[in-house]
Amino acid sequence: xxxxxxxxxxxxxxxxxxxxxxxxxxxxxxxxxxxxxxxxxxxxxxxxxxxxxxxxxxxxxxxxxxxxxxxxxxxxxxxxxxxxxxxxxxxxxxxxxxxxxxxxxx
Amino acid sequence: xxxxxxxxxxxxxxxxxxxxxxxxxxxxxxxxxxxxxxxxxxxxxxxxxxxxxxxxxxxxxxxxxxxxxxxxxxxxxxxxxxxxxxxxxxxxxxxxxxxxxxxxxxxxxxxxxxxxxxxxxxxxxxxxxxxxxxxxxxxxxxxxxxxxxxxxxxxxxxxxxxxxxxxxxxxxxxxxxxxxxxxxxxxxxxxxxxxxxxxxxxxxxxxxxxxxxxxxxxxxxxxxxxxxxxxxxxxxxxxxxxxxxxxxxxxxxxxxxxxxxxxxxxxxxxxxxxxxxxxxxxxxxxxxxxxxxxxxxxxxxxxxxxxxxxxxxxxxxxxxxxxxxxxxxxxxxxxxxxxx
Numbered sequence: 001x002x003x004x005x006x007x008x009x010x011x012x013x014x015x016x017x018x019x020x021x022x023x024x025x026x027x028x029x030x031x032x033x034x035x036x037x038x039x040x041x042x043x044x045x046x047x048x049x050x051x052x053x054x055x056x057x058x059x060x061x062x063x064x065x066x067x068x069x070x071x072x073x074x075x076x077x078x079x080x081x082x083x084x085x086x087x088x089x090x091x092x093x094x095x096x097x098x099x100x101x102x103x104x105x106x
Numbered sequence: 107x108x109x110x111x112x113x114x115x116x117x118x119x120x121x122x123x124x125x126x127x128x129x130x131x132x133x134x135x136x137x138x139x140x141x142x143x144x145x146x147x148x149x150x151x152x153x154x155x156x157x158x159x160x161x162x163x164x165x166x167x168x169x170x171x172x173x174x175x176x177x178x179x180x181x182x183x184x185x186x187x188x189x190x191x192x193x194x195x196x197x198x199x200x201x202x203x204x205x206x207x208x209x210x211x212x213x214x215x216x217x218x219x220x221x222x223x224x225x226x227x228x229x230x231x232x233x234x235x236x237x238x239x240x241x242x243x244x245x246x247x248x249x250x251x252x253x254x255x256x257x258x259x260x261x262x263x264x265x266x267x268x269x270x271x272x273x274x275x276x277x278x279x280x281x282x283x284x285x286x287x288x289x290x291x292x293x294x295x296x297x298x299x300x301x302x303x304x305x306x307x308x309x310x311x312x313x314x315x316x317x318x319x320x321x322x323x324x325x326x327x328x329x330x331x332x333x334x335x336x337x338x339x340x341x342x343x344x345x346x347x348x349x350x351x352x353x354x355x356x357x358x359x360x361x362x363x364x365x366x367x368x369x370x371x372x373x374x375x376x377x378x379x380x381x382x383x384x385x386x387x388x389x390x391x392x393x394x395x396x397x398x399x400x401x402x403x404x405x406x407x408x409x410x411x412x413x414x415x416x417x418x419x420x421x422x423x424x425x426x427x428x429x430x431x432x433x434x435x436x437x438x439x440x441x442x443x444x445x446x
Contacts, residue, residue, distance in 0.1 A: 007244075021191055038207050039223040044224075045151035046354065073264050074229055074351040078286060079201040080334055087430075100145070106353045 002095035006033050006051075012057035024099060025049035025085030035101035038106045042086040044068055048105040050086035054098035057086045061088060076102050108185075110136045111419040112216040112412075113204050113358075115192050118146025120389030121220035122175040127412035129182035133419055136206075136212055137184060139333055140191040140225035145172035147222055150352060161402055171401075181441035193358050195385075202384060216257055216415040219387040220404070223369060225357050229350035231262065233387050235320045241324045244346045254279055258342050260329055262317065263349030266292040269300050271347060282310040282341050284317070284331055288303030303427075312339065320346075367393050377414035378407045384418050386411040387424075 001017035004027050008014075018027030028036040028049075037048035044067050053061065064072070068087045070103045072078045078090070112119045112128055117139040143149055148168030157166050166174070178336065182427045188378040190206040195217065197203070204212040222363055228246035230236060243328045248254070248271060257279050261272045266287040281378040290297040303309035315331040318338055324330065329346065330434050332338045364374050365381045370393035373379060378386045389404035390410050397403070416425050 020297065040147065040151055043152055045147070048353075061401075069289075070265075073286060073291060074353075076232055106355070 002090050002097070004094070005096075005098040006035070007098065008033075008035050009101050018092065019034045020090055020092065022090050023086050024051065024083075024088040024090060027090060028085060035105070036085055037105040038086065039076055039106075044071055044084060044090070046086055047071045047084060050075040050078065050102055050105060051083055051085050051099035052079060052102065053081045053083050053088075054100070055081060057094075059095050060082075060093065074104055076104055107209045107213055108136055109213045110169070111195075111214060112136075112218055112320055112415050113138065113192075113202070113212045114215045114220055115139075115216045116146060116222060116364050116389070116391075117141070117144045117186060117188075118220060118222055118389065119148055119171055119175055119401050120222075121146070121218070121407055122179060123173070123405045124220055124388060124408035124412060125182055125184050126175075127409045129179065129184075129414060129439060130430065131412055131425065132435075133412070135182070135184055135218075136187065138187045138190060138192055138206060138210075138212075138329060140189065140227065142189045144186055144188070145169070147354075148172050150226055153325065156317060157401070159400065159402065163259070174382070177277065181439065190418035191357060195284045195362050215384060215419045217385045218408070218411055218415070219359065219371065219391055220351065220389045220408070221359060222390045223354040224391075225355060225361065226352040227355050227357070228348070229353045229386050231317060231350075233317055233320065233350045234441060239320070239326055239346075243391075244350050245342065246347065248347070251275065257344040259341045259345050259347060259351070260281075260284060260341055261347045263351075264290045265293065265349060266296060267349035268292070268347075269296040270408045271349065272309060273299055273303065276309040282343075284312045284315050284341075286316045287314045312341075315339070341411060370397075373407075376410070378411040379414060384415075 003015055004018045005015045012031050016031050025038050031039050039048045040046035068084050072082050111133040112135040114124055114135050114137045117137050125135050155165055157294040190208040193207050194205050195202055201213045201215055224331045237378050256274055258277055259279050260294050261268055261283045272281050275281050304311045314331050316332040318332040321324050321330055328340055329343045330338050330340050371380050371387040373387050373392045375394050378388050380387050388407035390399045428436050
């Protein structure tokens, strides 16, 4: 199973196995990793699963669709490497992916 | 003061179907919602997105589901109290007293909380001093546009509200529209108009910029904005308008003495009552072992909660289980005549 590393805003790191086809958001929520709220449950409708993707990984991800880019506008402190966790599907190619959480989601 | 059997907090699909189930057992409900429209997340977040898992509705949308539920509860002539949030609840004799932020007061033997992830509220500027100036020089909605006449206005956001107000206020004020990326997400027509006004010198547009600081001690006189390369610009400003969409917040519910588990309210699965008698929680906001956040689960939860409400609202009557297909009583509550 691909390993995904989630780094909390305070720096605490969690590396966990996330099954293929789950999303980065689901991986966090199902493993009780703090810092990802996912209020809308994965409908790309709330921007509370916002993460900063590690620079090295950002271009390896499939590009964000327009709905996600629009939604990132209303995320808390979006930056260049911002993505929504619910829109990143985990695959073997993403084994080792590192994402950081913003200081808060809303 | 409004007296009723049940106050429902939240007008999403689950709150609406609770109205139906209460109506069937002969109880009156009043519904309160902080949005200015009925439908909750279905209307605010995904009115056009297809939903495939509502029983007997192979496909619907957030909008059509809401419309159908409204049609279904029409016989019960329910009052909706929109654009207001329940602030506090207290016990008064055998009733709950419910007060909204518009100072509307309700007295009911039961409360059903069907509030999803909380109430929708405007997302605010994420900068320390912003709160101090809120509703003085920083606004997240506009009630009277003439208030902003002949002023220097900085508008933040990239959606329809930001574009529409930038266009409108630029007719009589000095407006700068600031957005964190170069593309606007509002309808194309509006961004074309805005770009046109920019060319004519009637509107300033700053992209990709976001807020950096507010300048001024007791009064804002300017703001600074910065882009990805940390380039900073200063803009002389009287008023800041932020249009960043809505966010869901649990809000005052957390202060009512209800048990909470993260952002949810634990309930028992016999009747979906919380730790307080006469307060029920259904839909996404409730939690119990095996909970699924599905609309259909919320319908079931509402059906059971409605029967429990009956016991408290009509302590001297006996509840009789009946089917709408055969019961004359239920059919008359549904407004049906013999010929129907």
